[in-house]
Amino acid sequence: MLEFAILGLLQQSPMHGYELRKELAAVLGGLRSISYGSLYPALKRLQVAGLIASDDPTPRSLLPADAPALTGRRGKVVYAITAEGKERFADLVSQTGPEAYDDEGRFGVHLAFFRHTAADVRLRILEGRRRTVERQRDRLMDSLRRTQEKLDRYTLELQRHGLDSVDREVRWLTELIDSERDDAARAEQSPTQTPPAQSPTPPDDGTT
Amino acid sequence: MLEFAILGLLQQSPMHGYELRKELAAVLGGLRSISYGSLYPALKRLQVAGLIASDDPTPRSLLPADAPALTGRRGKVVYAITAEGKERFADLVSQTGPEAYDDEGRFGVHLAFFRHTAADVRLRILEGRRRTVERQRDRLMDSLRRTQEKLDRYTLELQRHGLDSVDREVRWLTELIDSERDDAARAEQSPTQTPPAQSPTPPDDGTT
DNA sequence: GTTAGCATGTAAGGAGTTACATGATTTT
DNA sequence: AAAATCATGTAACTCCTTACATGCTAAC
Numbered sequence: 001m002l003e004f005a006i007l008g009l010l011q012q013s014p015m016h017g018y019e020l021r022k023e024l025a026a027v028l029g030g031l032r033s034i035s036y037g038s039l040y041p042a043l044k045r046l047q048v049a050g051l052i053a054s055d056d057p058t059p060r061s062l063l064p065a066d067a068p069a070l071t072g073r074r075g076k077v078v079y080a081i082t083a084e085g086k087e088r089f090a091d092l093v094s095q096t097g098p099e100a101y102d103d104e105g106r107f108g109v110h111l112a113f114f115r116h117t118a119a120d121v122r123l124r125i126l127e128g129r130r131r132t133v134e135r136q137r138d139r140l141m142d143s144l145r146r147t148q149e150k151l152d153r154y155t156l157e158l159q160r161h162g163l164d165s166v167d168r169e170v171r172w173l174t175e176l177i178d179s180e181r182d183d184a185a186r187a188e189q190s191p192t193q194t195p196p197a198q199s200p201t202p203p204d205d206g207t208t
Numbered sequence: 209m210l211e212f213a214i215l216g217l218l219q220q221s222p223m224h225g226y227e228l229r230k231e232l233a234a235v236l237g238g239l240r241s242i243s244y245g246s247l248y249p250a251l252k253r254l255q256v257a258g259l260i261a262s263d264d265p266t267p268r269s270l271l272p273a274d275a276p277a278l279t280g281r282r283g284k285v286v287y288a289i290t291a292e293g294k295e296r297f298a299d300l301v302s303q304t305g306p307e308a309y310d311d312e313g314r315f316g317v318h319l320a321f322f323r324h325t326a327a328d329v330r331l332r333i334l335e336g337r338r339r340t341v342e343r344q345r346d347r348l349m350d351s352l353r354r355t356q357e358k359l360d361r362y363t364l365e366l367q368r369h370g371l372d373s374v375d376r377e378v379r380w381l382t383e384l385i386d387s388e389r390d391d392a393a394r395a396e397q398s399p400t401q402t403p404p405a406q407s408p409t410p411p412d413d414g415t416t
Numbered sequence: 417g418t419t420a421g422c423a424t425g426t427a428a429g430g431a432g433t434t435a436c437a438t439g440a441t442t443t444t
Numbered sequence: 445a446a447a448a449t450c451a452t453g454t455a456a457c458t459c460c461t462t463a464c465a466t467g468c469t470a471a472c
Contacts, residue, residue: 026363026367035461037461038459041426044425075424076468115362143233152322152323155319157384159234161380165373169369172369224451245455246433249454283439283452284450284451285451
C-alpha cells in the first residue's frame with residue numbers, strides 16, 4: 001500500500017523522502033502520517049526493483065578517495081519514477097479485485113489516484129467498496145438487534161455510533177457512484193467532448 | 209490490546225477460544241474479527257504470565273501412557289481469569305494516558321469496559337479522546353483550506369468525508385462527556401444512592 | 417560558530433495476518 | 445460412517461512503529 005502510494009505521488013512529480021512523507025499524509029486520510037522507519041526502506045526496495053530512480057547529488061565517485069566508510073550518505077535524495085515504475089503503477093491502479101476496496105486504507109489510496117484510473121475501473125472499485133461496507137453495516141445491525149439487551153450503555157453507544165458511520169459511508173459511496181454514472185452517460189451522449197475530469201457541481205453538503 | 213480485551217471478556221465469564229473470538233468482534237468495533245493465529249498465541253502468553261488459567265479437560269496425566277507425542281492437544285479448553293489477571297486488568301482499565309485514547313482500537317476497548325471503570329477515569333479518557341480527534345479534525349481542516357484548489361474532485365471528496373466523520377465523532381464524544389458529567393452531578397446531590405450504571409435516557413439521536 | 421530544524425537512514429520489535437495442519441462433535 | 449462444522453494450534457510472513465544514530469543547512 002505504501003509502495004503504491006509512493007509510485008502514485010512520484011507519478012505527479014519527483015520528490016525527496018521528507019516531502020513525500022507530507023504528501024503521503026494527505027493521501028492516507030490526512031490524519032496519521034507514515035514514519036521514516038517505513039518510508040526509507042520502502043524507497044530502497046522500490047529503487048532496487050527498478051521502479052524509481054534517485055537523482056543522488058553526491059555519488060561516491062565524486063568524493064575524495066580518503067572518504068571514510070560512509071555509514072550513511074547524506075544530502076537530499078530526489079526520487080523519480082521510471083518507465084517500469086509507471087507500468088507497475090498502471091497495473092496497480094487498474095486492479096478491481098477485493099484488494100482494491102476491502103481494506104479501508106488501500107481503498108483510500110485507489111480513490112486518491114482516481115484521476116489516473118479509467119472510468120469503468122473507478123465504478124467497479126466504488127461498487128466493490130460499497131458492497132464491503134454494506135456487509136459491515138448489516139453485520140453490525142444484526143449484532144445490535146440480537147444483543148441489544150445484554151449490552152451496557154457504553155457498548156451500545158459505541159455500536160450505534162459505528163453503525164451511523166458505516167451508514168453514512170454507504171450513502172457517500174452511493175453519491176459518488178451516481179455521479180460517476182452521470183458522467184458516463186454524459187460522455188455517451190456527446191462522445192466528441194473530452195470526459196469531464198472535474199465534477200459539474202458536488203451535490204452540496206450543507207455543514208461547515 | 210488483544211490481551212486487554214481478552215482479560216476484559218474473561219472478567220465477565222470463563223470462555224473458550226472460539227467463543228472469545230465472537231465476543232471479541234463485538235468489542236473491537238463489530239466489523240472485523242481477530243484471527244485464530246493471533247488469538248491462541250495470545251491466550252498462551254496470558255496463561256504463561258499467570259493472568260488466566262485453563263480448565264483443561266484432558267490433562268496429560270489422565271491419558272494412557274502409550275498416548276503418542278500429542279502434536280496438538282484437542283478438546284475445548286475453557287479459560288478463566290486469575291486473581292493476578294484481575295489485578296492486571298484493573299491496572300489497564302484505569303490508565304488515563306495517551307495509550308488509552310490515541311489509538312482508535314484501544315479507545316474502543318476501554319469504552320467497551322467502562323462498566324468496570326471509575327467515573328473520573330471514564331471522564332478523563334473521553335476527554336483525552338476528544339482532544340485527539342479534535343486535533344485530527346483541525347489538521348484536516350487546515351490541509352483542506354490550504355490545498356483545496358490543487359486537489360482533484362476525488363481527493364477532495366475523500367477529505368470532506370473524512371472531515372465530516374471526524375466532526376461527528378467529536379460531537380458524539382461531547383454528548384458522552386456531558387452525560388457523564390450529569391451523572392456525576394446527580395451522584396453529588398444524592399450521594400446515598402448508588403451511582404447510575406445505566407443512563408436515564410440517552411440524549412436522543414433522531415436518525416436510524 | 418552554535419543551535420534548530422531539515423533530511424536520511426538502521427535495528428529491533430509489536431501486532432497482527434494467511435496458510436496450513438489436525439482433532440472433536442454434530443448432523444444427515 | 446461420511447460430511448459439515450466446531451475447535452485448537454503452529455510457522456512464516458506483512459507491514460508498520462519506536463528508538464536510535466548521524467549528517468547537512470540556515471538562522472541567530
